[in-house]
Amino acid sequence: MQSNHALAEIAEVLRTRNRFVVMSHARPDGDALGCTIATALCLKQLGKDVTAWNEDGVPEKFRYLPGHEMVLRPPAEPQNFEVAIVLDNAVKTRAGKAVEAVAQADVWINIDHHITNEGYGDFSYIDATAPATGQILFELFREQELPLTYAMADNLFVAISTDTGSFQYPSTTARTYEIGADLIRAGVNVGELSQKMYESYPRRRLELLRELLNVLRFSSNDRVASFALSAETTKKLGIQADDTEGLIDYIRSINGVVAAAFFDEIGDGRVRVSLRSKSPRINVSKVCQLFGGGGHMLAAGARVKGSLAEVQEKVLHAIDHEFDQP
Amino acid sequence: MQSNHALAEIAEVLRTRNRFVVMSHARPDGDALGCTIATALCLKQLGKDVTAWNEDGVPEKFRYLPGHEMVLRPPAEPQNFEVAIVLDNAVKTRAGKAVEAVAQADVWINIDHHITNEGYGDFSYIDATAPATGQILFELFREQELPLTYAMADNLFVAISTDTGSFQYPSTTARTYEIGADLIRAGVNVGELSQKMYESYPRRRLELLRELLNVLRFSSNDRVASFALSAETTKKLGIQADDTEGLIDYIRSINGVVAAAFFDEIGDGRVRVSLRSKSPRINVSKVCQLFGGGGHMLAAGARVKGSLAEVQEKVLHAIDHEFDQP
Structure with a gap:
């Protein structure tokens, strides 16, 4: 203590x-x-x-x-x-x-x-x-x-x-x-x-935002927004660790969106998952725990084995399940 | 007084x-x-x-x-x-x-x-x-x-x-x-x-940002960044006046960019031009005055007759000319 x-x-x-x-x-x-x-x-x-x-x-x-x-x-x-x-x-x-x-x-x-x-x-x-x-x-x-x-x-x-x-x-x-x-x-x-x-960032950060917005996806009746970054894009744009920081906030801030997810293919067959929630009803820490991760109720993360598409499907499904809880 | x-x-x-x-x-x-x-x-x-x-x-x-x-x-x-x-x-x-x-x-x-x-x-x-x-x-x-x-x-x-x-x-x-x-x-x-x-905006603002980033253009040896919004895209996304506010800041904030330009096709054969500069060397008010507009040294605007492509060419050319001044 x-x-x-x-x-x-x-x-x-x-x-x-x-x-x-x-x-x-x-x-x-x-x-x-x-x-x-x-x-x-x-x-x-x-x-x-x-x-x-x-x-x-x-x-x-x-x-x-x-x-x-x-x-x-x-x-x-x-x-x-x-x-x-x-x-x-x-x-x-x-x-x-x-x-x-x-x-x-x-x-x-x-x-x-x-x-x-x-x-x-x-x-x-x-x-x-x-x-x-x-x-x-x-x-x-x-x-x-x-x-x-x-x-x-x-x-x-x-x-x-x-x-x-x-x-x-x-x-x-x-x-x-x-x-x-x-x-x-x-x-x-x-x-x-x-x-x-x-008010100062490298050009590649905006190019990254463009790539992510081009794969922006809505699920759970538009209450969940998510995007995924492939290892290929990371390499193509020369993305560094800092560059992805805060990008999830762009989609979390959309009116009507309750939870946001960012999937980042980090190599060694793993995907780094970042989740944000705007409501205590959707506990993203609970979702991340299902995949061996953790965090806070409204901000959590996990590193999950699997391909980018597989992990995205599984996690979005788990979030969708949260909306069905009484 | x-x-x-x-x-x-x-x-x-x-x-x-x-x-x-x-x-x-x-x-x-x-x-x-x-x-x-x-x-x-x-x-x-x-x-x-x-x-x-x-x-x-x-x-x-x-x-x-x-x-x-x-x-x-x-x-x-x-x-x-x-x-x-x-x-x-x-x-x-x-x-x-x-x-x-x-x-x-x-x-x-x-x-x-x-x-x-x-x-x-x-x-x-x-x-x-x-x-x-x-x-x-x-x-x-x-x-x-x-x-x-x-x-x-x-x-x-x-x-x-x-x-x-x-x-x-x-x-x-x-x-x-x-x-x-x-x-x-x-x-x-x-x-x-x-x-x-x-942290609250309509989904269409992010869709608009995506469209603009997809037409993001660099000129004057990457010292100028610009994008253009067509009347067609405005209509397609249901863009309202407020939605375009502040979007120019995304490209103005890129490292190495000295001037940013936003071209908005507003109908009646006119294009609304917004210019921002990060250096007193590039006086965007002077550029806008060439097209009947005005404003401050680092933030100015004009409404220019012509097609979106024509106006973009003419204004980017005028900005490029500023870089050549002694």
Whole structure:
């Protein structure tokens, strides 16, 4: 179970220790990278020796983050630190090779907003009501009067904005907006940064959307929308992991659609299935469990053996069955 | 030239007069309707006799706004009022049939954020630094201690959010975020309202996007992206005016694209051209002026005589010419 340490205790470690490593989960999103960089920059301001690692480095689309060049892929040879900080990472092993490259650390700090985080580490601070780990870091830096530079503000703004879908998701609170205001006063150029976050993607993403819309399919009396991406198309367009992110939202948002499904042929005879529901009546976690996957009631996934067409048929059939339940 | 009256003077009129009509521009967007409804609800709270008109009524996609049923199309027979309030409307005549249906009013009030508003009316308050007229109304209601109910908060939030692209455009300030926080504390359910604003559209909009992506074209060494909508496709898919809104942003956001163009065959042998630029080097207003249109440096439009293919060729050629300028 989680049992939070005071932010003051964590700030004390940051101020008194010297050799730090900062990490987050592999396949990092805006919250993971924004938090990693903001914390590394804060420690640098405090005059510390700082290392920042991510198993996947910094994906191309996040290279506008000021300070991103600090984040490296972890080395093969494990190293020693005084303090290891893990951010936005529910399960310690999900930081993957970054965690493995820490030979030894006197103190582990774990700061996160995932409800499933069990509070590993010597100091942990888990707030599942925060819409982003970036929001918790903002409170830490401000409350404990730690440095909060222009470049840190940019990183925290990206962390919070991307994890709330631009201040829109249900987890967003009045406090989140207040923090947005504070970060703008601290130097964030909201127009410029928003363009980099939301209005900039490779041409292949739009070509991918075109291919998917051309195979858009409706089932269960038009209450289910789905599309499937073949390995052939992935290869033809040079699709990378990031490119498919969020595409399911286009079809989930159609009026009258209750559930959306995305089928992605990932090779080794498997299909990655992503499901979304707009109604508690259709529990997509239950559907994914039938195929060895899991997740939340309204957002779930599974990796299923079989051809693209077979898996699509089976899963759509299982969803259709849900509509028949009393 | 603009010369602003004090918000206190405007509040005084709202408190002391009785028979009001509230209006905004035709083809209303979220700011126009949110402001119209919020003001009408405020006056109702003050116990006033309130009429709210819009030339186009309330488009289907805004029927989630609480109080939207107050907004009617103006009647054929002009009526008398004590006070006529015009919101988010730069030029008085753009409120069209709504303004024409006011036979007589003792006092005209004009509140707006468009820099081109010349300050018509007996009392005007124009703030071109405000990203939405909804932000000015918020300041009016709060500063002057006028009612600000739950339903009013929803309408102001929609006004501000839609006019800033969800708190993203360069016009967004720290104050805008502070107001977001205040409105959430006043009762806005940000998750629910955001879903209604941004994650809900008719199936035909996605079918339209598919058709457009299938004719997506790159020119000027891939620095220009464009697509064209034929009258035939408009008819086939049952496309309505609102459906095409914002589609040009999909292609403007492609990395490496400097200018985007959307060609819409509107009948009577004309094509509506919309141009966007990401660089001051490519002045799309100048291009549109060549074809009898106009606008801003980075966003402009024109209506051009000719077939869809002809107009597309001519305009893309003119844009290409811009790239050749020293």
